[in-house]
Amino acid sequence: MNLLGLAQRNVRGNRFRSAVVFLCVLGLAGFFLSTTLIIRGAETSLRRGLDRLGADLLVVPSGAEAVVESALLMGQPTSVWMPGELVDRIKSLPGIAAVSPQLYLTSGDVLVVGFDPASDFTIQPWLRQESKSLGKGEVILGAGVNSTTGNFNIAGQSLVIKGRLDGTGGALDMAVFVNLDTAAEMRKVVPSDGTAPTPAGSYSAVLVKVKPGIDISKMALYMVQEIMGISPIQSPQMFAWFRDQMNGLLWGFITILSIIWVLAAVAIGLVFSMVTNERRRQIAVLRALGATRAFIFRSLLAEALILGTAAAIIGIVLAAAGVYLFSGQVSSTIGIPFLFPSLSSLASLLAVSLAMALVTVALAAFVPVFRVSRLEPAIAMRE
């Protein structure tokens, strides 16, 4: 009988103990992959959202930073607004390359983003060429908005669909994009959060691009000094509350993972200690028959690795499928947007999870296996 055959027989021989090791590794690999996927998915979504925003500064009414960020990131309704003349004042500041106002409205579950196609530099670059002239009564849909026909009905209007954006995993997937004329019509019937409609000519936020070579932080400070009632948010600091939440989540996951890791390693180590103790005589017979210490060591380690590999693969498949299918629920439960990582990124995560599970099994089993492989046959037989 070869080494693998012996290991397989031993796995089948003690089903309960094999099941304990199997479940420990399955849980460990599955939890490791699912937490990594959630954190990576949130990061991917945040990065994609920031790329999509494409502005150096997001100028919002003073005190409304969190509200606007919530609208952009989680699609929560907002009724904040600032007067339209502020856009001209921002535009007139030295060092400003481009300014584009946006208006956020909410109808049911859909976030409506009104933008100015003439000055826009954040939404249209993501569209195909033919969709770039967005007129009144036309709409661009986010990736998650369903529509089976060529028209999209919202707030009593039937809008012609002109294009669709790629998914970001955030609220922008559930958003529809219209020009400011269409938004102005909708503003009459769509209350932003169930309260009074925003006044005509007002905007929710202004996206700003500064000229090359201009320090963005200094420009933000200058804006606050020059124009009262606005709050510029720098792109890298955008969604700061979301990053805080994600950091908290990450530390929570790391803590739980560490506990699970230690418990799983201890349980696997204990099981292998019991297994090796029980088999002392059997191992002694093998040694007396001419099996080397290395053969004994390898056969016991192979047993651990066979169990570990099978359990880790099943755990990884179940976890990946679970996170993929329940991504919507995960996102709404923990309050962060989520985008499933790309295939290449996923492949590397799967490999890391598998390797982590196997290393844990090998390390946990190493000490008892090593000890029993050093056993003197004569002593073991006398016991």
Place this chain on the structure above:
Amino acid sequence: MTKILGIVILVLAVAVAVLPQFTNCQYEGKAITTAAGTTVPMKCLWTARAEIAVGVPLLAVGAIMMVSRRRSLKISSGIMGIVLGAFAIALPEGLIGVCSSAMPCNLVMEPALLYMGSIITTASLVGLVMAVRSKDKEL
């Protein structure tokens, strides 16, 4: 091994029958209001009801796979498990369907049925292959 597969199918069969009853839009208090003012249940409710008809025979499949020692019974329960698992998936995915993407049934019920249906189908397939390859004699 087929005992373990039987237990997995048995547990998931209960979940397939019960979980949709508490995760559909009607249970969450959502319904369609017609122009006449009456409320009509959304289609996810009918999917949830139909899943009971899938879950109950799946219980039998799991039980047979768990206790039976007859090769032919194991083979037929494996085939039944595959078909019923596929139905558990097909009901929300196409045969009846669920509501639009922003509705509650889309967040839990549909992915859960897809997840459980896939595991049931896979477990039944493994059980079937094992039964076909086994050398057990007919009792």
